[in-house]
Amino acid sequence: MRPSAHDDRIWTVAGAKAKLSEVIERAQSVPQTITRNGKPSVVVVSAEEWQRKTARKGSLAEFLMDSPLRGAGLDLDRERDEPRDLPL
Template structure:
């Protein structure tokens, strides 16, 4: 397993992750664990707490739009009426 940099999770190969699954799970409790396939990042394993934090709904789109500072702003739908360009074919 090799870390690519401070901001990326450490990377496990599929074979190494299979052989050390308990360790992968244990480390995923504190930080995401990346698994690579053929040298390419394939999946990231995270704790349930992290998954729930990242996927929690924070409200509906309607609520988001109603709470926007632009709520009630007047939008215009005017369009330019240009003639088509004359192209030589």
């Protein structure tokens, strides 16, 4: 998505520095993108949104048990080859 020149969610680095309080305030309700050299560089989101996006959703065991590949009959036996000699 190419940002439009008048999109109020897109900031240049200079603009974000000059109006950091406003960037933070707006990020409470909608992510704010900061561009560098005309390209999106970072996105500022609220702490609540960050926590929601990064929260662990169950354990690894639960993830594996819920896998659509569970029971697919995959052969996961490890090869028992001898270690190879590496030059020193």
